[in-house]
Amino acid sequence: MHKELTNLPVAVIGAGPIGLSAAVQLLKRGFTPVLFEASNQAGANIARWGHVRMFSPWAYNVDPAAAELLKPNGWNEPTATDFPTGNELLEQYITPLASHPEISPHLHLNTRVKSVSRLNHDLLRTEGRDKAPFVLRVSNPDGEQDMIVQAVIDASGTYQTPNWLGTHGIPALGETEAKEAIAYGVPNILGSEREQYKNRTVLVVGGGHSAFNALQDLVQLADEHKDMRVLWGVRNSSVNNVVRSPENDELQERRRLEVRIQELLEQGKIEVFTELEIEAIQQENGKLIIQSGSKTLPPVDRIIAATGFRPNLNLLAELRTSLDPATQSPTRLAPLIDPNQHSCGSVPEHGLAELSHPELGLFILGIKSYGRAPTFLLRTGYKQVLSVVSALGTDCIATAAQASTTPTPLACQG
Numbered sequence: 139m140h141k142e143l144t145n146l147p148v149a150v151i152g153a154g155p156i157g158l159s160a161a162v163q164l165l166k167r168g169f170t171p172v173l174f175e176a177s178n179q180a181g182a183n184i185a186r187w188g189h190v191r192m193f194s195p196w197a198y199n200v201d202p203a204a205a206e207l208l209k210p211n212g213w214n215e216p217t218a219t220d221f222p223t224g225n226e227l228l229e230q231y232i233t234p235l236a237s238h239p240e241i242s243p244h245l246h247l248n249t250r251v252k253s254v255s256r257l258n259h260d261l262l263r264t265e266g267r268d269k270a271p272f273v274l275r276v277s278n279p280d281g282e283q284d285m286i287v288q289a290v291i292d293a294s295g296t297y298q299t300p301n302w303l304g305t306h307g308i309p310a311l312g313e314t315e316a317k318e319a320i321a322y323g324v325p326n327i328l329g330s331e332r333e334q335y336k337n338r339t340v341l342v343v344g345g346g347h348s349a350f351n352a353l354q355d356l357v358q359l360a361d362e363h364k365d366m367r368v369l370w371g372v373r374n375s376s377v378n379n380v381v382r383s384p385e386n387d388e389l390q391e392r393r394r395l396e397v398r399i400q401e402l403l404e405q406g407k408i409e410v411f412t413e414l415e416i417e418a419i420q421q422e423n424g425k426l427i428i429q430s431g432s433k434t435l436p437p438v439d440r441i442i443a444a445t446g447f448r449p450n451l452n453l454l455a456e457l458r459t460s461l462d463p464a465t466q467s468p469t470r471l472a473p474l475i476d477p478n479q480h481s482c483g484s485v486p487e488h489g490l491a492e493l494s495h496p497e498l499g500l501f502i503l504g505i506k507s508y509g510r511a512p513t514f515l516l517r518t519g520y521k522q523v524l525s526v527v528s529a530l531g532t533d534c535i536a537t538a539a540q541a542s543t544t545p546t547p548l549a550c551q552g
């Protein structure tokens with residue numbers, strides 16, 4: 139690496155669990171991290187689904203390197219086999235880590251990274267590019283400024299860029315106009331948002347565990363409020379495959395949730411609409427009318443869009459990324475996680491080789507590295523961080539960057 143570059147800090151975008159883990163690993167290896175967090179708290183995206191119980195236990199959710207840092211500071215290590223809610227993850231892990239005296243001086247809250255580029259290099263200019271530091275345009279309450287760094291770890295997550303309800307990947311006709319009646323993600327149905335759901339007809343759209351969480355909570359609310367109707371719309375032709383995890387699944391909470399939804403279906407507490415391809419949402423007399431091909435669904439009061447997330451790539455538009463055109467994950471990672479290609483029970487371990495880009499020193503890590511693929515786990519993210527940060531400052535970075543546009547063979551098929 140160029141001599142002057144090595145004196146500069148390494149930027150980390152986002153103080154979620156993966157950004158914090160990157161800060162820990164950077165400090166451990168003698169780098170100076172500068173950690174930018176758009177919100178007023180670390181773990182801000184997790185706070186948005188804090189009421190949801192995680193399906194991975196504490197043993198999966200804590201980075202071992204972070205635990206080593208926290209322990210001498212009197213941290214009460216949670217029981218490895220317990221399953222925290224998002225809020226418990228925040229209170230018992232993320233917040234203590236963010237406020238740790240070795241981490242907090244490097245953390246800049248209320249500071250949004252707006253764009254990243256290379257000093258004196260726009261996207262087109264190649265000469266001297268690899269030796270040029272990165273420039274981050276950051277915005278905080280005092281205004282905007284540019285920060286100069288040697289490398290960039292983008293761990294800014296995907297929760298704030300949910301997928302649309304529209305079947306074509308763009309908003310359904312009328313979707314943006316109906317936004318007040320649509321919740322993207324997993325709303326707090328039994329808590330702070332209860333009033334919006336009780337005695338309403340609610341449609342949940344999506345076939346994953348976020349949809350299951352919403353359905354479970356809606357049915358519980360409907361048990362107390364008899365005028366409620368719980369509708370579930372999926373793209374598939376049936377919902378026979380609700381219980382997908384093996385009986386001895388390591389993530390027991392995931393299987394428990396699947397079994398619970400199966401029971402609720404058998405009890406007739408959820409009305410199912412299959413082959414849903416939402417084209418238009420009209421508003422009539424305070425109700426939403428959903429058009430799916432030639433079908434029209436019963437009028438609903440609210441929709442919960444549990445349709446997944448996509449990465450915001452605008453931030454990196456001036457950098458040379460290598461992204462798979464379908465998953466929008468790094469090219470070499472895509473074959474390991476693409477749900478179109480296989481259905482591995484678990485994603486194989488991966489690291490620097492799969493996470494590099496032609497832009498030397500740029501890494502997208504954490505849930506954003508999975509692009510639109512839905513199977514990210516924190517445990518995988520901590521291993522990503524370890525692999526990438528251990529290689530910083532070595533020749534491996536350049537080798538991996540050169541190979542970053544070549545897809546790897548499939549790790550498994552199903």
Ligand SMILES: Cc1cc2nc3c(=O)[nH]c(=O)nc-3n(C[C@H](O)[C@H](O)[C@H](O)COP(=O)(O)OP(=O)(O)OC[C@H]3O[C@@H](n4cnc5c(N)ncnc54)[C@H](O)[C@@H]3O)c2cc1C
Binds near residue numbers: 187324
């Ligand atoms: C309902 C639900 C349940 C889940 N359950 C599990 C589970 O059981 N187990 C599991 O392993 N995973 C689970 N996940 C996945 C989970 O979201 C991720 O594991 C975890 O949050 C990813 O961490 P991250 O650090 O990559 O991103 P995030 O947690 O999303 O953190 C990104 C951070 O970046 C900040 N940010 C965004 N843009 C900018 C910017 N431009 N500048 C500065 N800061 C920025 C955000 O404010 C945020 O703090 C679940 C997700 C959901 C939605």
